[in-house]
Amino acid sequence: MQSIPVLFKEIIGTVLVSAIIGISAQAVLPNGIHLKTDLTMIDSESGETAVPSIILDPNGNGAETGSVTLYQAYITFLEGRALFLDARDQEDYHQGHILGAISLPAHAFMDSLPMLDALSPDQIIITYCDGVDCNASIDLAADLQTMGFTRIFFFFGGWQEWQAAAYPIAKTP
Amino acid sequence: MLFLRIGLGLLFIYASLDKVWNPGLFAKAVSNYRILPVPLLHITAIILPWVELLSGLALVINRYPRAANILIGSMTLTFTLAIISAMMRGLDFNCGCFSVTSEEVNLGVQKIFENLGILAGTIILEYRLSKR
Numbered sequence: 001m002q003s004i005p006v007l008f009k010e011i012i013g014t015v016l017v018s019a020i021i022g023i024s025a026q027a028v029l030p031n032g033i034h035l036k037t038d039l040t041m042i043d044s045e046s047g048e049t050a051v052p053s054i055i056l057d058p059n060g061n062g063a064e065t066g067s068v069t070l071y072q073a074y075i076t077f078l079e080g081r082a083l084f085l086d087a088r089d090q091e092d093y094h095q096g097h098i099l100g101a102i103s104l105p106a107h108a109f110m111d112s113l114p115m116l117d118a119l120s121p122d123q124i125i126i127t128y129c130d131g132v133d134c135n136a137s138i139d140l141a142a143d144l145q146t147m148g149f150t151r152i153f154f155f156f157g158g159w160q161e162w163q164a165a166a167y168p169i170a171k172t173p
Numbered sequence: 174m175l176f177l178r179i180g181l182g183l184l185f186i187y188a189s190l191d192k193v194w195n196p197g198l199f200a201k202a203v204s205n206y207r208i209l210p211v212p213l214l215h216i217t218a219i220i221l222p223w224v225e226l227l228s229g230l231a232l233v234i235n236r237y238p239r240a241a242n243i244l245i246g247s248m249t250l251t252f253t254l255a256i257i258s259a260m261m262r263g264l265d266f267n268c269g270c271f272s273v274t275s276e277e278v279n280l281g282v283q284k285i286f287e288n289l290g291i292l293a294g295t296i297i298l299e300y301r302l303s304k305r
Contacts, residue, residue, distance in 0.1 A: 010240035012232065018223035026196065026219060033196045037215045052211055054200045054218075135205070 049132050049156065067152050073126055073155040074167055082124040085144075087136035088159065097159070098128065099168035106136035110142045116147060124151045131160035174301045178242075181294055182232030185225045185245055192222035206259050224248070239302045247297035253288040 026032035038053040068076070076082040077098070084101035086093045093103040104112045106129070119125075125144060129136035137154040144152045155162075163169065184194035192199040200218035203209060209217055224244060260281070 007239055007243070010237045011244060014227055014237065014240055014244060015220075015224055018227050019220045021227075022193075022219045022223035025223070029194065029196070031195050033200060033215050033217065033219065037200075037211050037213075040212070050211075052200070052204055052214055054197045054214070055204055125294070146245055157282055 003157050012035060016037065043101045045071050051135075051138075055135055055138055067156050068126060068153045070155070070161045070165060071126075073157075073162070074165070076126060077167070081154075082126045083119070084155075085125055085127045086159075087127050087129045087140040088134075092130070092159075094172035096163070096171050098162055099170045101128075101170075104140060106140040106143070109140065116144070116149075119149070121148050122150055124153070125149060126153050128155040128158040128162070131158040132156055134158065174298065177294055177298050178232050178235065178238060181242070181245060181291070182229045184291070185229030186233070187229075189222045189225035189229060192218070193226060196222070206255050207262075208255055208258065213263065221248070237300065242295050242298050242302060246292060246299065248289045249288050249295065253285060253292065256284055256288070 009047055012085040023035060026035070029172070037048040040053045041050055048159065073084075077100075084098045085104045086097045086101045087104060087106040090103050093101075093105075097103070102115075104115075104127075125141075127140045127144070129140075137156065137158060141152045141154040196215075196218045199222060200214045203218055204211075204214055205250045225248065228241040228248075231237050232245070
């Protein structure tokens with residue numbers, strides 16, 4: 001029977017060897033990442049928020065989508081040029097959403113493909129979720145970009161900022 | 174026991190490959206759980222898949238099998254607790270367990286039972302290996 005100290009050494013050894021290979025591999029892997037978590041600053045009404053860059057651009061190919069502030073989102077809303085997509089659960093959407101927004105929960109993206117097929121690839125789309133604490137708007141924007149949409153933005157302040165500003169909302173009866 | 178050891182090993186090799194190849198996507202999957210502090214996201218996403226891969230290989234070739242099995246059991250337990258924690262906080266996303274690039278089953282009871290099955294396998298294997 002194997003002694004506990006020997007077993008412990010083997011476990012630590014396996015982890016150490018994995019760490020050495022893993023860290024070294026980042027230099028040769030096409031999608032390698034830095035050891036230190038890179039951050040990207042995103043504007044919101046409450047100031048700048050630091051978000052891990054891999055959330056915006058997980059493949060590291062620089063194909064990130066852009067963010068819009070509350071003001072930019074509101075101006076675009078007034079101009080009527082953008083389609084607002086609500087990335088939250090349908091239950092949250094029914095309780096209240098940006099006026100004219102369509103519900104497209106980020107986790108049910110694949111179910112919404114028929115609706116998206118009807119849109120022009122250069123349609124301006126603004127995604128949003130609850131607020132700076134959620135990433136669903138970013139995930140949805142990334143999925144839309146993968147589908148070929150070229151003018152995708154996420155409104156990072158989301159529902160909380162829009163509601164706090166008392167901008168037009170709607171509720172599902 | 175041979176089938177259990179090789180089966181668990183192959184499962185973890187399979188689970189690791191996509192993450193090893195796409196560490197950025199895996200880091201994003203880890204960030205979805207909102208458990209780890211941001212500075213630890215990348216280093217976790219870099220090392221964890223390789224621990225899975227080497228542990229899986231070790232089980233398959235029967236080299237340091239007990240250490241590999243304990244690591245696999247510990248990782249499975251940690252992943253299961255992370256899934257339960259995320260579900261209790263109302264988070265809903267793909268778990269990033271086996272693949273980070275394709276659509277996978279969202280967090281749910283099914284995922285927990287899958288993990289508990291793997292965990293049971295590691296416990297049985299540890300019991301048998303410790304008797305050798």
